[in-house]
Amino acid sequence: xxxxxxxxxxxxxxxxxxxxxxxxxxxxxxxxxxxxxxxxxxxxxxxxxxxxxxxxxxxxxxxxxxxxxxxxxxxxxxxxxxxxxxxxxxxxxxxxxxxxxxxxxxxxxxxxxxxxxxxxxxxxxxxxxxxxxxxxxxxxxxxxxxxxxxxxxxxxxxxxxxxxxxxxxxxxxxxxxxxxxxxxxxxxxxxxxxxxxxxxxxxxxxxxxxxxxxxxxxxxxxxxxxxxxxxxxxxxxxxxxxxxxxxxxxxxxxxxxxxxxxxxxxxxxxxxxxxxxxxxxxxxxxxxxxxxxxxxxxxxxxxx
Numbered sequence: 142x143x144x145x146x147x148x149x150x151x152x153x154x155x156x157x158x159x160x161x162x163x164x165x166x167x168x169x170x171x172x173x174x175x176x177x178x179x180x181x182x183x184x185x186x187x188x189x190x191x192x193x194x195x196x197x198x199x200x201x202x203x204x205x206x207x208x209x210x211x212x213x214x215x216x217x218x219x220x221x222x223x224x225x226x227x228x229x230x231x232x233x234x235x236x237x238x239x240x241x242x243x244x245x246x247x248x249x250x251x252x253x254x255x256x257x258x259x260x261x262x263x264x265x266x267x268x269x270x271x272x273x274x275x276x277x278x279x280x281x282x283x284x285x286x287x288x289x290x291x292x293x294x295x296x297x298x299x300x301x302x303x304x305x306x307x308x309x310x311x312x313x314x315x316x317x318x319x320x321x322x323x324x325x326x327x328x329x330x331x332x333x334x335x336x337x338x339x340x341x342x343x344x345x346x347x348x349x350x351x352x353x354x355x356x357x358x359x360x361x362x363x364x365x366x367x368x369x370x371x372x373x374x375x376x377x378x379x380x381x382x383x384x385x386x387x388x389x390x391x392x393x394x395x396x397x398x399x400x401x402x403x404x405x406x407x408x409x410x411x412x413x414x415x416x417x418x419x420x421x422x423x424x425x426x427x428x429x430x431x432x433x434x435x436x437x438x439x440x441x442x443x444x445x
Contacts, residue, residue: 149162149163149164149194149195149196149426149429149430150162150163150404151163151197152407152410152411153347153410154319154347154349154410154411155318155319155341155345155346155347155348155410156318156345156346156347157296157297157318157319157347159226159263159347161197161198161226161347161410161411162195162196162197162198162411163404163410163411163412163429164196164400164404164411164412164414164425164426164429165196165197165198165199165200165349165411165412165413165414166184166185166188166189166196166198166199166200166413166414166415166416166422167200167351167352167413167414167415167416168199168200168201168202168205168208168209168212168415169201169202169205169208169415170415170416170417170421171184171185171201171205171207171208171211171212171415171416171417172201172205172206172207172208172209172210172211173205173206173207173208173417174417176207176211176417176418178207178211178214180417180418180419181207181208181211181212181214181215181417181418182211182214182215183418183419184416184417184418184419184421184422185199185211185212185215185221186215186221186419187419187422187423188416188422189221189224189225194422194423194426196225196422196426197224197225197226198225198226198228198411198413199212199225199226199227199228200228200229200321200349200351200413201227201228201229201230201257202229202230202233202268202301203229203230203231203233203234203235203249203252203253204230204233204234204235204238204268204269209229209253209256209257210256212227212256212257213256213257213258213259214258216257216258216259217258222258222259226263226264227257227259227262227263227264228262228263228264228265228266228299229250229253229257229262229264229265229266230265230266230267230268230301231245231246231249231250231253231265231266231267231268231282231286232245232246232249232267232268232269232270232276232282233268233269234249234252237249239270239271241267241270241275241276241281241282242275242280242281242282242285243280243281243282243284243285243288244285245282246281246282246285246286246289247285247289250262250265250286250289250294250295253265254294260294261293261294261295261296262294262295262296263296263297264295264296264297264298264299264318264319265286265289265295265297265298265299266298266299266300266301266319266321267282267283267286267298267299267300267301267302267311268301268302269301269302269303270282270302270307273307273310273311276300276311277310277311277314283298283311283314283316283317286298286316287316297318297319298316298317298318298319299317299318299319299320299321299347299349300317300319300320300321301320301321301323301349301351302321302322303322303323303324303325303372305322305325305332305333305336305337308320308322308337308341309337309340312340312341312344312346317346318346318347319346319347319348319349320337320341320346320347320348320349321349321350321351321413322337322348322349322350322351323350323351323352324351324352324355324356324372324373325337326338326350326353326403326406326409327352327353327354327355327359327399327402327403328355328359328380328381328384328398328399328402328441328445329355329358329359329373329377329380329381329384330377333348333350334406334408338406338408338409339408341408342408347410348408348409348410349409349410349411349412349413350403350406350409350411350412350413351412351413352413353399353400353402353403353412353413353414354396354399354400354414355373355377355381355399356369356370356372356373358373358377358378358381359381359384359385359395359396359398359399360395360396360399361385361388361394361395361396362385363382363385363389364378364381364382364385366378366379366381366382369381383444384398384444387444391437391440393437394428394431396424396425396428397427397428397429397431397433398433398437398441399428400412400414400425400428400429401428401429401433402441404429405438414429
């Protein structure tokens with residue numbers, strides 16, 4: 142069940158036919174907190190340039206503060222943009238949040254293209270709608286993304302949201318190529334496996350797994366359950382602490398286990414981990430590629 146060492150394995154991302162590294166770079170950390178422009182640029186360059194890392198997918202969003210602008214800075218020098226599959230989102234720009242109309246979608250995408258210093262997106266995902274009605278309606282977000290795809294501004298279309306039923310609706314339109322689910326395939330919860338992953342596979346939809354370390358609870362640092370996100374249930378918080386204690390008692394790195402556990406699900410093409418600097422990029426890469434003994438997986442299975 143252990144993952145091979147360098148380079149990162151690549152997997153087919155559904156009907157896109159792209160081969161993506163099983164570890165992708167999440168961009169939220171690049172835009173929030175005490176991160177400088179230089180640190181963010183260095184993190185992006187470290188992820189995509191070094192032959193021993195070679196991460197080839199970067200996910201960002203207008204929701205992530207300065208992230209898009211800083212990724213754009215990383216692409217300022219010639220050659221960087223072409224080395225990565227770039228994904229951003231629409232519908233959650235702080236000034237136009239919840240606007241899934243055609244005009245709002247185009248405005249958001251055009252703004253992202255400007256900030257990202259690029260003339261095309263490999264992926265654009267509709268982000269966190271409260272209802273799918275305006276997304277799938279005639280003249281809504283999906284219609285406009287299709288037009289922008291025809292114009293060459295976008296290559297592939299997706300949906301990034303927690304609700305599995307929303308993913309089903311999106312897949313049934315026949316428009317989306319990928320889905321981004323989060324917090325539902327981790328060491329704490331595997332609800333995505335109940336029917337969403339099989340349904341996506343049946344329709345040849347690429348699946349991207351967000352937050353494999355459960356918003357930091359599985360990072361290897363003792364989890365502060367009292368400060369956990371509202372997205373994490375109390376039982377999941379308790380399980381996170383139990384897993385940390387077990388890993389600590391057995392001299393194991395919980396971050397390694399959390400990331401590689403997701404790699405062991407073949408219906409997930411890629412899992413995204415956030416990094417705010419080059420050191421964190423390297424830490425996540427090491428966690429993804431350091432072999433885990435088979436007997437450790439057997440012990441872990443009992444705990445899950």
